[in-house]
Each structure stands twice: as C-alpha cells, then as structure tokens.
Amino acid sequence: MNNVISVRNLTQRYGRGRLIYDNLNFDVPQGSILGLLGKNGTGKTTTINILMGFLKPQSGECQIFGEEITALRPETRARIALLLEGHVQYSFMSISQIEEFYAKFYPRWNRDAYYGLMEKLHVSPGQKISSMSNGQRSQVALGLILAQNADLLVLDDFSLGLDPGYRRLFVDYLRDFVKSEGKTVFMTSHIIQDLERLVDDCIILDYGKILTQQPVTDLMRDLHKFEYRPGSDNEKMPENIPGIYSPWQGHDGREFYSFLSRQEVEALLSNEGIKPAGLTLSPVESLEDAFIGLTGRY
Amino acid sequence: MTKAILIKEYIKTRRAFWCSLLLSLFFTGYAISGINRVVATHGIEHVWLIMLLKDQIFIDAIKYVPLLCGLLIGLSQMIPEMQLNRLKLTLHLPVPTLRLLLTMTGAGVAELTLIYLIQFAIITIYYSSLIAPEMTWSVLLTSIPWYLAGYTAYFFSAAVCLEGKWRRRILLSLLAVGVLSVYYFQPIPGAYNGMLLPALVVTLLLCLLAFTSVNRFKQGLID
Amino acid sequence: MKKLSTILLYILSIAVLSWFLPWLYALLTPTPSAEPFCAFSPVNGQWIISRSAPGEKPQITVASPFSNDPLNENDIRLTVAMRDSLVPQLYYRQLIAHDLLPDSIAGKETSVHNLRTKEVFFNNSPREINKHTPGVWLMMESMPVRVDLSDPEETFRFTADGIEFIRMADNTVNTDRSCRFTEAMKSRGFTFPAIDLSANISSKKAYDEGYLMTDYDGKLYHVKQQAGRPYVAQFSLPDSVKISKAIIWEESDRSLLGMAVDTDGHPYLLKTDGHLAVRLPAGSIKVNPRSQTLMAMGNLFNITLRLSDSDGTQWLTFDADDLSLAGSLYFPRQKSAAATAARYIFPYTLSFVSVYDSLAYPRISNLSWLALPLNILLAVILMAIGIRRKNCGLKAGAAVTVIFGIYSFIPFILLHD
Numbered sequence: 019m020n021n022v023i024s025v026r027n028l029t030q031r032y033g034r035g036r037l038i039y040d041n042l043n044f045d046v047p048q049g050s051i052l053g054l055l056g057k058n059g060t061g062k063t064t065t066i067n068i069l070m071g072f073l074k075p076q077s078g079e080c081q082i083f084g085e086e087i088t089a090l091r092p093e094t095r096a097r098i099a100l101l102l103e104g105h106v107q108y109s110f111m112s113i114s115q116i117e118e119f120y121a122k123f124y125p126r127w128n129r130d131a132y133y134g135l136m137e138k139l140h141v142s143p144g145q146k147i148s149s150m151s152n153g154q155r156s157q158v159a160l161g162l163i164l165a166q167n168a169d170l171l172v173l174d175d176f177s178l179g180l181d182p183g184y185r186r187l188f189v190d191y192l193r194d195f196v197k198s199e200g201k202t203v204f205m206t207s208h209i210i211q212d213l214e215r216l217v218d219d220c221i222i223l224d225y226g227k228i229l230t231q232q233p234v235t236d237l238m239r240d241l242h243k244f245e246y247r248p249g250s251d252n253e254k255m256p257e258n259i260p261g262i263y264s265p266w267q268g269h270d271g272r273e274f275y276s277f278l279s280r281q282e283v284e285a286l287l288s289n290e291g292i293k294p295a296g297l298t299l300s301p302v303e304s305l306e307d308a309f310i311g312l313t314g315r316y
Numbered sequence: 317m318t319k320a321i322l323i324k325e326y327i328k329t330r331r332a333f334w335c336s337l338l339l340s341l342f343f344t345g346y347a348i349s350g351i352n353r354v355v356a357t358h359g360i361e362h363v364w365l366i367m368l369l370k371d372q373i374f375i376d377a378i379k380y381v382p383l384l385c386g387l388l389i390g391l392s393q394m395i396p397e398m399q400l401n402r403l404k405l406t407l408h409l410p411v412p413t414l415r416l417l418l419t420m421t422g423a424g425v426a427e428l429t430l431i432y433l434i435q436f437a438i439i440t441i442y443y444s445s446l447i448a449p450e451m452t453w454s455v456l457l458t459s460i461p462w463y464l465a466g467y468t469a470y471f472f473s474a475a476v477c478l479e480g481k482w483r484r485r486i487l488l489s490l491l492a493v494g495v496l497s498v499y500y501f502q503p504i505p506g507a508y509n510g511m512l513l514p515a516l517v518v519t520l521l522l523c524l525l526a527f528t529s530v531n532r533f534k535q536g537l538i539d
Numbered sequence: 540m541k542k543l544s545t546i547l548l549y550i551l552s553i554a555v556l557s558w559f560l561p562w563l564y565a566l567l568t569p570t571p572s573a574e575p576f577c578a579f580s581p582v583n584g585q586w587i588i589s590r591s592a593p594g595e596k597p598q599i600t601v602a603s604p605f606s607n608d609p610l611n612e613n614d615i616r617l618t619v620a621m622r623d624s625l626v627p628q629l630y631y632r633q634l635i636a637h638d639l640l641p642d643s644i645a646g647k648e649t650s651v652h653n654l655r656t657k658e659v660f661f662n663n664s665p666r667e668i669n670k671h672t673p674g675v676w677l678m679m680e681s682m683p684v685r686v687d688l689s690d691p692e693e694t695f696r697f698t699a700d701g702i703e704f705i706r707m708a709d710n711t712v713n714t715d716r717s718c719r720f721t722e723a724m725k726s727r728g729f730t731f732p733a734i735d736l737s738a739n740i741s742s743k744k745a746y747d748e749g750y751l752m753t754d755y756d757g758k759l760y761h762v763k764q765q766a767g768r769p770y771v772a773q774f775s776l777p778d779s780v781k782i783s784k785a786i787i788w789e790e791s792d793r794s795l796l797g798m799a800v801d802t803d804g805h806p807y808l809l810k811t812d813g814h815l816a817v818r819l820p821a822g823s824i825k826v827n828p829r830s831q832t833l834m835a836m837g838n839l840f841n842i843t844l845r846l847s848d849s850d851g852t853q854w855l856t857f858d859a860d861d862l863s864l865a866g867s868l869y870f871p872r873q874k875s876a877a878a879t880a881a882r883y884i885f886p887y888t889l890s891f892v893s894v895y896d897s898l899a900y901p902r903i904s905n906l907s908w909l910a911l912p913l914n915i916l917l918a919v920i921l922m923a924i925g926i927r928r929k930n931c932g933l934k935a936g937a938a939v940t941v942i943f944g945i946y947s948f949i950p951f952i953l954l955h956d
Contacts, residue, residue, distance in 0.1 A: 072404050073536030096410035106400045110328055122320035123410050361707040365690060368677055369740055371670075414540055448705055450696060454673035487953055491548075494555030501892050502899035506671025511900040518551075524544035531541050 021045040022170050022202040023069065028078030030064060038064055039226050042078070046219075051196060051203040053213040053234075055309055056223030062206040063103055065223075066174045069204070070100060082170065096124055099168035103175045105159040107147055113158065114143035117165070124166045132165035135191065153184035160188055164195050171196065173205035177212050189215050214305035222312050229263075229312045234305060240277045241308050242301060246294030247271045256292055264314040275302070275311030317411055318419050325393055325423035332392035333427045336385035340378070340435045347377040348442055355446075364447060373455045373505050375439060382466030383496065385431055389424050390473030394526075398477055403533060417530060421523050424470055432463045458505040460512055465499040467519045468492070475525035480538030488525070495522075549936075552950035553943050554901075557889035560945065561881065561905070568877035574847075575610070577602075579856035579866050580625040581645045581840035586854070586868055587617065587625050604856075604866035628654060628838035647839055657859070659790040659837030661797075668784065668829050669896030677740045678704065681747040682765040688742040695720070697732030716767070723769035724762065730755040737787045737797065748789050751797055751809070757781025759799055761814055774799075774809060774816040784828045785809070792837055800826045808842065808862060819844075819857055820864045830895055841865060848895070882907040886914060886944040914944035921951055930955060 023046035030038045038061040046052045056062050067073035069080055071087050080087045083094050108116055113136055121127040136143075139154050147158055156176070163171060176192075177185050189212050196203050207213050213220070220237065222229040230237065248271070256265045256274055262283070265274040272294075276283055280299050287294055302308045326333070351374045354363055366372045397403045409416060436456065443452040472492035479485045499515075502508065508515070575590045583601075588609060591597035599617040602609035623630035627640060631654050634640040643649055677691040693713060695704045701721035704713040724731075735753035749763020749770070759774040759782045776782070785799035796809040799816060804825030807816040819842075826833070826846060834845040843856040851871040858865050888905040892898075918940040925933030936951030 067536060070408060071534055092410035092412060095408060100408045102404055106402055110396055115327060119320050119324055122317050361692060364707040448675045450674040491552055491555055494559055495551060498891055504670055504897040507897055507899040509671055510898060521547055524547050527540060528544040528548055
C-alpha cells in the first residue's frame with residue numbers, strides 16, 4: 019500500500035528549548051483515516067504545521083504524495099484539503115464569495131457538496147462568515163473541504179469550539195464522505211470520542227515520542243486495564259516498567275494498562291518485587307479509555 | 317486563479333480603498349479651494365508669483381495623503397491574513413508563493429495607483445488651466461516622491477503585517493520610518509527630480525520585503 | 540528570490556543607518572559656531588577680525604593684509620569702540636552717534652551720503668543656485684509708469700530660438716513682446732537658450748535692473764524691460780572667457796550691477812556704465828558660487844568677498860578704486876572633537892540634503908579609513924557569534940562589516956535569526 023504521508027526521523031523543539039519529539043517516524047497509508055492523539059503540548063498542531071510547510075523542522079524528512087513538503091508543487095497542494103484549528107476561514111467573505119473563490123483553484127470542485135451542507139444551516143448565500151456562530155463556521159469549513167474533493171484531508175483539531183450537535187454533524191458528514199470516496203485523512207482532535215467514530219488507525223503521542231501506532235480495533239482489542247490490591251501499603255508502584263502504562267493509585271486499589279497478557283504482566287511485576295493480590299484484567303471500553311490508559315491522567 | 321485572488325484582496329480592502337479615495341479627493345479639493353481662494357483675493361498672477369518666488373506649489377495639503385492611503389490599504393489587506401494565522405490558508409492555495417504574493421501586492425498597488433492617478437489627473441487638469449505647462453510639470457514632479465512614499469508605506473505595511481515576530485515587526489517599522497523620511501527631507505519643489513528613477517526602482521523592489529516575511533512565516537518564525 | 544529579498548532588507552538597513560547614525564551623532568554633539576567676521580580697515584590697512592563664542596565677550600584682533608595665521612598673528616586686542624573707528628565703512632552710524640566720524644579717510648570724503656551710496660551688502664547661497672527651476676521666469680517692468688515698482692505681470696520661457704512671454708492673467712503667449720525681445724536679443728548676438736539667469740524679483744526694492752543672462756555660448760548679457768520694450772546689452776569680455784554664473788546685486792551702489800564668475804573660477808565685477816566686466820585679481824583663488832557661500836561687501840574704500848565652503852572660509856578685499864587685491868585671509872574649517880571622534884566610528888556618512896544645494900539625492904561624504912579598526916573589531920564579533928551559532932548569515936555579515944562597519948553590524952545583529 020502506498021504511503022500518502024511519510025515522516026522520517028523528525029526532530030523538533032520549541033525554539034531552542036524543550037524537545038517536542040526526537041526521531042519521530044510514521045506513515046499514513048493511502049485510504050486510511052489516521053488520528054494523531056496526544057495531550058496538549060505533545061506536538062499535534064506542530065506536526066500538522068510541519069507537514070503543511072508552515073514550520074521548518076530541526077531535522078528529518080517529511081513527504082506527502084512522494085514530494086518533499088518544503089517543495090510541494092501547487093498541483094500536489096491542490097490534492098490536499100486543510101482544516102485549520104478553530105475552522106479558520108476567510109471570514110470577511112460571504113458564503114457564496116468563498117465558494118466562488120475556492121472553486122477557481124480546484125479542478126475537481128464540487129459546488130453541490132458545499133451548498134448541500136449550507137442548506138442545512140439556514141443561512142443566506144450573502145451572509146458573511148464573520149457573522150456566523152462557531153458551529154456554522156465549522157460547517158462552512160467542512161463544506162469547502164468536501165467541495166474540494168481532495169485526496170488527502172488534513173484536519174487540525176476539528177472539534178475545537180463546537181457543541182456536541184455540530185461535532186456530531188461534522189463527524190457524520192466527514193465519515194460518509196471519506197468512506198464513500200476512499201480518501202486519506204490525517205487528523206487531530208482533543209475530543210477522543212469524536213475520533214473513535216471516525217478513525218481507522220491512531221498514533222498516540224507522548225511528550226517526545228510515539229507511544230503507539232496501530233489500528234483502533236487492534237488497540238481496543240489488545241490494550242487491557244489491570245487492577246490489583248497491593249501486598250502492603252508500602253509496596254512500590256509499578257512505575258517505569260516497560261510494557262506497563264499509567265500506573266494509578268485509586269481508592270480501592272491500583273490500576274495500570276498494558277498490551278501484555280496476564281502471565282507476562284505477573285512475571286514483570288514479580289521481577290520488580292510486586293505481589294499483586296486479586297489481579298484482574300478487563301478490556302478498555304473506549305478509545306478515550308485507551309488514550310488515558312496509555313498517556314495517563316496527567 | 318489570479319482573478320480569484322484579486323477579488324479576495326478587493327473584498328478585504330474595499331472599505332479602505334473607498335476611504336482612501338474619498339480622503340484623497342477631499343484633500344485635493346481642499347488644496348484646490350486654497351488656490352481658488354488666493355485667485356479670488358489676490359488674482360491669478362499672485363499664484364504665479366508665489367510659485368516662482370517662494371517655492372510654493374499650493375498642494376502641500378496632499379503631501380502625506382498618498383502615504384496614508386498606502387498604509388490604510390496595506391494594513392486592511394494584510395491584517396486579516398495574520399488574524400488567526402489565516403495566511404496559512406492563503407499559502408495552502410495551489411499557487412506558487414511568489415506568484416501569490418505578487419498578485420496580492422499587485423492588487424494593493426493597483427488600488428493605490430487608481431487613487432493616485434485620479435488625484436494626479438485632477439491636479440494636472442486644474443493646474444493646466446491656470447499656469448504654464450512647465451510649472452504644472454514641476455508641481456507634478458514635486459508630488460511624485462509623495463506617491464513613491466505611498467507605495468513604500470504600502471509595501472512596508474504588508475511586510476510588517478506578514479511578519480510573524482513582534483521584534484522583527486518593530487525593526488521593520490523603524491526601517492520604514494527611515495526610508496519614508498527620505499521622501500520628506502527636502503521641501504523645495506523639484507528637489508527629488510534627480511533621484512526619481514532610482515527611487516522608483518527601490519520602491520518596486522520593496523515588494524520583495526513581503527516575500528521575506530512570508531518565507532519566515534513558512535519557517536515557523538511566529539510569536 | 541529569497542536571497543534577493545534578504546539582501547534588499549540588509550541594503551536598506553545599512554543605507555538608513557548610514558544617514559541616521561551620523562545625523563543622530565551630530566544632533567547629540569552640537570558644536571558652537573565661532574566663524575570670524577573680517578573687515579578691511581581703510582584707516583590702518585589691516586584686517587579687523589571679530590570673533591564671538593556663545594556666552595563670551597567678542598574678541599577683536601588685528602591681522603596683516605596677507606597673514607598666514609590671522610588669529611594668532613599678534614596679541615593686540617581691540618575694544619568695540621576701537622573697532623568701530625577702524626572700520627568706519629561698516630560702523631559709521633555708531634561713530635556719528637558719538638560724533639566720532641572723521642570728515643575724510645584716505646583722502647575720501649566720509650559723508651553719510653558718500654558712505655551710504657557706495658554700500659553693497661550681498662549674500663548668495665549655493666542653495667539658491669543649485670535648485671530646480673521650472674523653466675519659467677518673471678519679468679519686471681524696470682521703468683514703471685508710477686514711481687514704485689510693481690509686481691510682474693508676465694513671465695518668459697526660452698524656446699529653441701527665442702524668448703516667449705506669457706501673460707499670467709490668462710496664461711497666453713504675448714506674441715508681440717516675444718517677437719520684440721527675441722529680435723532685440725538676437726540683434727545683440729544672444730544665442731538661445733540662456734544657460735544662466737539672475738534677477739531679484741521684488742516690488743519692494745529701490746530699482747530694477749532686470750536680468751543678467753548668460754547665453755548658450757557663455758556670453759554675458761544685461762536684459763530688462765523698460766516701458767514694455769526690451770533693453771539688451773552685452774558685457775565686454777574677451778571671446779575666450781565663458782561665464783558660468785552671474786549674480787545681480789541691485790544694491791545702493793548703482794554703478795555696480797553685480798558680479799560674475801567664468802568657467803575657470805575667475806571673479807568679475809560688473810559695472811553698469813558701459814557694461815564693463817572687470818576681472819578681480821584673486822590670484823589662484825577660485826570662486827564658485829555653485830559650491831561656495833558668497834558674501835560681497837562693498838563700500839567707499841574696498842570690496843570684500845567672503846567665500847565659504849566645507850573646507851574653510853576665504854576673505855578677499857579689493858581696493859574700491861583700482862580693484863587691486865588689498866588683502867587675503869583664509870580660515871580652515873575647525874573640526875570639533877566630536878567630529879574628529881566621529882571619523883573613528885563612522886566609515887562614511889550618507890546624506891540626502893546639503894547646505895550647498897536645494898536638491899535631494901544620496902551622497903556619500905566623510906570617507907574615513909580611521910574607522911577601519913572598529914569595523915574589523917565589529918566584524919570579528921560577528922564572525923565569533925556566527926561560528927558559535929553556526930550561522931552563515933552572520934559570517935557573511937562579518938565580511939560586509941569590514942567595509943560598512945557599525946552600519947552593517949547593527950542590522951546583522953538585530954535581523955539575524
């Protein structure tokens with residue numbers, strides 16, 4: 019399968035300061051819907067900025083459709099639809115002006131897709147985008163993406179500022195579109211529930227590294243929540259043990275997450291001198307649980 | 317695509333454009349009414365005498381108007397691009413960056429040129445009926461640096477707005493003040509005649525400053 | 540294109556700082572001007588030099604006619620009253636007030652009438668000459684119907700083979716007058732168009748002598764309008780002499796029309812009677828009203844010229860009767876400590892205006908090799924920072940700074956990423 023996005027050895031810092039990630043590698047295969055998940059400050063928007071050519075990385079190579087992102091040809095850019103964080107658009111334009119504007123740039127422009135969505139908003143074509151609510155603006159931005167009919171959709175935190183109704187509308191529309199057209203999507207969102215309904219694969223970023231990249235179904239299947247009671251109050255927490263994620267001391271006991279089997283986990287804990295009493299294993303209930311399980315509560 | 321970009325630029329700047337045009341017409345009218353007042357009170361000969369003996373051209377009222385128009389149009393055009401980093405949308409358009417920027421600044425320059433030409437034409441027609449063509453020509457040549465200052469202000473305001481770092485914005489603004497002040501050093505009519513051509517070349521080259529700012533934006537040099 | 544735009548930014552920054560920094564420096568280090576004023580005494584045949592610094596009493600000294608060190612030639616210090624007596628041609632009003640004006644000096648009757656009618660005091664700045672003119676000049680009526688002069692009603696321009704008068708009232712050509720003047724001027728051998736004109740257009744003056752015009756061949760003419768008719772006279776000068784600039788005076792002494800300078804820098808006094816141009820024996824000293832501020836002081840006894848430029852001030856005095864050179868002094872321009880220090884800081888100065896013209900264009904002056912050590916030091920600093928930060932731009936900046944010094948150091952420090 020061809021990779022639409024290919025990132026190799028990407029290293030980036032905030033200015034000369036904190037490392038965002040070091041030697042990041044990932045691919046986005048054609049036709050996949052990939053969600054980039056991570057807590058605030060892990061570099062989700064930074065990654066999108068780098069991929070779209072709005073930030074020069076310290077080192078590493080990024081390619082989209084086989085072209086270096088620093089030298090993307092205009093024709094290649096035309097194959098990429100971009101949704102900026104906060105659904106930023108040319109708000110000084112009206113509904114019809116912005117459609118006429120973008121239509122000139124994209125050969126596969128689908129005017130009906132845009133106006134089909136606009137009809138649901140009960141807004142007049144002459145209405146200025148700046149006079150619309152956040153939710154309505156998000157639909158304008160979505161309508162433009164659908165009309166562009168691009169091969170790759172890059173969506174940066176599409177759920178920011180939207181109420182649940184608009185989020186649902188956005189996700190449903192987008193899902194129908196990308197599934198029916200076989201598009202490739204690379205997206206971020208801080209609301210994991212939304213992604214669960216949408217993405218096939220996910221990359222979970224932690225500070226400075228990728229925690230995992232795999233299909234969501236595999237993640238949900240393989241990641242388990244483990245709970246146990248400590249042998250004594252002084253027994254150490256299962257921290258810094260490779261394969262064990264987000265150990266947490268709750269009221270009734272301790273918990274952690276792992277991709278390992280029960281036997282493997284018991285062996286690991288035993289090696290660390292931890293004797294878990296009543297170790298139970300349960301599947302994660304949602305992508306959000308899996309995300310928290312891998313990245314921790316804070 | 318070019319037409320679409322031009323329309324987008326006009327949508328952003330139309331208020332500033334019409335304000336600038338009105339401002340320009342108002343001050344041109346004000347300057348002309350001043351001359352008419354002199355003609356009514358002292359006679360037309362007095363206008364000639366003052367122009368030839370006192371180095372006056374009677375249109376000092378419009379001196380800073382082109383500069384103001386350049387600033388107005390430049391700011392109205394580029395500030396919306398930088399609000400919420402909207403420039404990313406523009407840079408994502410499937411158009412080479414240089415062509416995109418030249419089209420954008422070309423739109424601003426075209427609007428300014430239209431305003432300036434209207435003002436220039438009014439002054440030319442009015443003066444041609446009053447004074448010798450040599451004197452009219454001298455008045456027009458004297459006003460050309462003010463128009464160059466207008467374009468300079470426009471290009472610098474574009475570069476300042478498109479720059480992502482405040483420190484650099486301040487430095488560019490100071491540089492703009494320095495370059496602009498050159499056009500207002502010498503108030504004597506015709507003083508700049510000898511440097512109009514090189515000044516025009518420099519002014520045209522200033523459109524590249526916005527390109528520098530955008531390149532920096534693309535490198536992520538944003539506060 | 541990316542490189543070109545960056546280079547443009549640096550060039551602009553260097554250019555702006557090249558004028559701004561020296562301008563700011565000069566603004567912050569004002570130096571008092573103590574230009575001496577000289578007058579040639581008909582009483583003792585010596586120069587009387589007055590100097591006054593701000594807040595100090597004037598110092599009045601004496602110097603011999605051709606002194607090499609006029610300010611330190613002797614220890615003689617004069618009082619103001621003594622000076623008034625020694626240069627009565629300038630201070631006769633004070634002498635009369637104290638009843639100290641003698642009846643005659645050097646065999647010349649020193650009546651107020653005599654002194655006043657021979658007075659000439661004329662200043663000319665190169666700014667008045669080096670400026671754009673629209674190519675249209677005003678023509679006064681020298682012989683008005685009423686006693687007082689009135690404002691001109693017509694202007695004139697030169698065409699390829701004539702002069703054309705324009706009525707200001709209706710902006711139309713006065714064909715009659717144009718033809719009359721063209722014919723009169725042609726008949727006197729005037730070659731059109733004129734290359735230099737000088738007139739004092741004002742109805743407030745005592746009389747009008749019209750224009751001193753230098754024709755296309757460098758011949759000097761006196762052209763005026765008398766009762767609406769042309770008056771054209773050519774000054775008698777050898778054919779080899781080509782006038783570059785003439786200046787009309789119209790002072791109390793009507794016998795003198797003004798002065799002229801030929802293309803070799805020789806000054807001439809222009810006499811009204813017979814339109815004589817008499818060369819003043821200034822020796823090797825060149826006069827150029829286009830680059831020197833010129834002051835002419837004429838009186839019963841002498842004619843004194845002051846020629847001032849950026850290098851210094853030259854005083855020349857000529858005997859009023861035979862126009863022989865009676866004295867000559869030179870004061871080189873004193874550089875202030877601040878100006879001297881500036882030569883170690885700034886490798887050159889860029890300016891757009893000058894006190895010697897009314898034009899605006901870039902001009903480089905005060906080239907100074909003394910600033911090279913500072914340039915090199917700044918370049919080394921840039922290079923060190925460039926090496927430490929692995930910044931090629933700063934390394935290139937170091938090379939540029941060797942030439943442009945502080946002007947390029949500041950932008951490279953402030954603008955580099």
